[in-house]
Amino acid sequence: MTSALESVCREAGCSAATVSRVLNDSPLVKESTRERVLAAVTKYDYRPAPAGRWLRVQRTETIGILSPNVGSGFFTDVLLGADAVAMEHQYHLMTAFSHGPEDHQKLFSRIIHQRRVDALVVLDLDLHSHLLADSSRWDMPVVSVCRPAVERGIPSVSIDNHAGGYSVMQHLLEHGYRDIALFTGPDNNYDSRHRLEGCLAAARNAGADLAEDRIHAGWFTMKSGKNLMQQMLDSGRKLPEAILALNDAMAMGAMGVLREQGLSVPGDLAIAGFDDNEAADSLGLTTIQVSHNRMGEEAVRLALAALANEEVPQHIVVPTRLVVRRSCGC
Amino acid sequence: MTSALESVCREAGCSAATVSRVLNDSPLVKESTRERVLAAVTKYDYRPAPAGRWLRVQRTETIGILSPNVGSGFFTDVLLGADAVAMEHQYHLMTAFSHGPEDHQKLFSRIIHQRRVDALVVLDLDLHSHLLADSSRWDMPVVSVCRPAVERGIPSVSIDNHAGGYSVMQHLLEHGYRDIALFTGPDNNYDSRHRLEGCLAAARNAGADLAEDRIHAGWFTMKSGKNLMQQMLDSGRKLPEAILALNDAMAMGAMGVLREQGLSVPGDLAIAGFDDNEAADSLGLTTIQVSHNRMGEEAVRLALAALANEEVPQHIVVPTRLVVRRSCGC
DNA sequence: CTGTTAGCGCGTTCAC
């Protein structure tokens, strides 16, 4: 059988090794030879099969991206940033989604243990699970996004949840609101906890006390925002002056219920969120903006640096920014 | 060097060939041997390196997914459906994004010509570009999502834009609205054209004529929805009774402007969209729902079928559904 | 500078 490579060798009058050198930009090739080879490569439209290279160099030059969180624009934004950086470095991304915590194990073994990729970026997975137990045996760089896991020796990229919580709370306080209700995420949720701490710190600094029974835990979903709002209305208790939802999805859910009840935002009640998701602008929602794009970029940079055996910072914090719209009363 | 495979062979007292047979579920292995091998595999945690397999079988068992459209939940939904089906069949997805039309060429050559994947699902790319010229030479199954390319011999998955346009328009007409403005996408946009045709058909059937100067072309972005709405207000012309935006993003933009101007929806003006995106529910937007998930699933099914040399349908149309909320006046 | 050789780790004959 006459492969394309053989044809190229014949045409260029050289061996396969030289063709390989030319295609890999080796400096050890005479200019005239290089030109002959490139001409032959073009003529026969020769493209090296990557599997051969993979086998030889023991690398796939592919980065996997694993995520449970695909319902919102968040994932998509991170992915786009990650893709851009991977692209620059001739790397590819492979995506995989866990369809629930039970799936993690299966995914990890398929992706990590099969060594189908060189490094792994993990989005928002609970790395404190048993999977982490043998992280040292993975023998593969893993970067965590949104779940700092420094104590495990896993570099991570996260956002400044504390500062974000602080500044949005501070803004509401500056409006003069004192009776502020908080819709948090699950108690054990990393983002929720840190955002909450930021809020409480801001309240403390302003000499405002947040009543414990004004803190309501939800699930960071639109539906749970709806539920919390509905419960608050049903309780018959006086409404707070403002609601601070620790993510936009819950804020959106709450706004939906208020709209249905004929209550106006911010007329009857101010609202603020956290995330600055796609809908925030059209809803006029005051919120905290995070560059998800940037998170993806930093994550891939960390992964690539680790692959190159460079020193990598253990933890990159991407800054947040308050975006003031009308829902807070501005 | 003592590889994990050698250890397994020694432990199980057999050759590498038998280990391979066991791991590939070959029926030609005695049960007792199989058990010994599996035990050894577990003991040494042996996992075949895929690169060797890829090289041997000339397949990567990976499906690439290529998309320019990552700003909304749409992409994410399709990806999730695609992932689920790929997963079932032990396939992986590799993602790549074109950052503008100039990029397509580069991406195609990296992904298709390098044969890094076995098949390619292309989202929403303009396949009528010059890239299609040599589609027959790709020698790789390509499935198009959102851009039927039957005439090119490329199977595709798309939504029933015509029926969707028809039913949402019909609904507005049933409300009694006659002066209806349309916000369309770019004139050359496939979805926009077909949705528009559906709308016009519905109007025709109802004996309602749509004035040409009530049809405004935008860019399917929130911003362009804002602009069109603002222009309409600035023109001083009497507002229409309803606005039908041919995607939700533009409807959201329009609603944002109306809110700023103190106009109420549907009080002063009814609005409907198309897509049923994430924010549609909280905005109370009447719209057309499409199962993006399903599109991803069908696309991967088509790709896998083509890889198995099965007969594949040339065109799968995913149905749409009218979702009635409050913005239309219901 | 270039060619020859060898081997990456599998799956697959073809003997036995």
Next chain:
DNA sequence: GTGAACGCGCTAACAG
């Protein structure tokens, strides 16, 4: 049923 031998396509090491 099983093992030995081969080769997938490429690149690193060494020789010249």
